[in-house]
Amino acid sequence: MPHTKTTLPHFFIIGDNKIIELPHIMEFYRLKHDRVLLLGDRTTFVCGGDRIARYFKQQRKKTIKRIVTNSDEKNVDRIVKVITQTKPDIVVGIGGGKVLDVAKLAAGKKRKKFISIPTTLSNDGIASPVAVIKNKQRIPISHITQAPFGVIVDLHIVRKAPIRHIRAGVGDLISNLSAVFDARLAYKKRRETVNETALALAESGALGLLHTKQKHMKNKNLLTRLAQGLIKSGCAMCIIGSSRPASGSEHKISHSLDHLFSPRKTLHGEQVGIAALFTMALQKNEHLDRVINLYHKIRFPHTVRYLSITEKQFIEVVRRAHKFRPHRYTILEDKEITPDAIRQTMHTVGLI
Ligand SMILES: [Zn+2]
Structure with missing residues (x-):
């Protein structure tokens, strides 16, 4: 993936009922919004998109509403065409990962400012410059594009998402x-240069979660820390221009799992969260015990059974993981890991 540094989001706003303030926010940041392209899906229009359209209408602004059906090239091409034809001043996306990824990439291609309004906190795409889009062969491809100009996390909306989605974000x-x-x-090991500021930023978001005393997934403090952390991840990726600060050996394992055992019912965040237990044990990572405590507290899934695979299949997944993002040097490339060592590590962290 090319390392193209992108600009950071100009603002992020986290709190209850924040979408009400959207017109005010547009004025404050002097964002021209006489014509707004509003993207969402059927559900996200009901849970906030339609209200946004109403607020703009009250202000006599023109809103063009379009539905995003999937995060694939077809949808991106369609939205790019809509932007070309309708010439909006700004693109606003309200939805989960699929809607935001399509909106982000289409707006990026047409150099339009994009406001990201997540309806779920299930992954770190809400503020990142990365859009994961399926190609014609249905293989997910990560594109680096411009980061959202601003991010608005309305806790009232994300709280309504299934608890499982919030756990996945964790x-x-x-x-x-x-x-x-x-x-x-x-x-x-002198394999890669690194921007320590970006790494520290990505790390601090995760450490912020470890400090929370809350175990209720819909608690305001926990959701706020989660949203802040995911936004920090996005900013860290902007600084480096790649997903490196938020994607290492654990993401390789998740990609390998997707490749070997698809279609999958588990969410991306669940997969990488479980894989992180394994890789952190291999790394002898200083934060491992506190992660185990957090997972226990919030009942985060932590077994390979949850991934619907057997112990033997997980070993296979790990042994093939180095083939994914091969340019990225991780603990998996650093150590010769035998099937026995994999099994033993799985036992250590309770994966089996
Ligand atoms: Zn991820």
């Missing part, structure tokens, strides 16, 4: 601890 954020370790290891 998994994706915690995986930064494994990814940051790998990036520092690559630097130590």
Whole structure:
């Protein structure tokens, strides 16, 4: 993946009922919004998108509403065409990963400012410059594009998402601890240069979660820390221009799992969160015990059974993981890991 540094989001706003303030926010940041392209899906229009359209209408602004059906090239091409034809001043996306990824990439291609309004905190794409889009062969490809101009996390909306989605966000954020370790290891072994500011930022978001005393997933403090952490991850990726601060050996394992055992019912954040337990044990990562405590507290899934695979299949997944993002040096490349060592590590962290 080319390392193209992108600009950081100009603002992020986290709190209850924040979408009400959207027109005010547009004025404050002097964002021209006479014509707004509003992207979402059927559900996200109901849970906030339609209200946004109403606020703009009250202000006599023109809103063009379009539905995003999937995060694939077809949808990106369609939205790029809509932007060309309707010439909006700004693109606003309200939705989960699929909507935001399509909106982000289409807006990036047409150099339009993009406001990201997540309806779930299940992954770190809400503020990142990365858009994961399926190609014609249905293989997910990571594109680096411009980061959102601003991010608005309305806690009232994300609280309505299934608890499982919030847990997945925790998994994706915690995986930064494994990814940051790998990036520092690559630097130590003179395999890669590294921007320590970006790594520290990605790490601090995850550490912020470890400090929470809350165990209720919909608690305001926990959701705020989660949102802040995911946004910090996004900013860290902007600084480096790649997903490196938030994607190391644990993401390689998740990609290998997707490749070997698809289609999958588990969420990305669940997969990388479980894989991070394994990689952090291999790394002898100093934060591992606290991650185990957090997982226990919030009932984060931590077994390979949850991934619907057997012990033997997980070993296979790990042994093939180095083939994914091969340019990224991680603990998996650093050590010769035998099937026995994999089994033993799985036992250590309770994966089996
Ligand atoms: Zn991730």
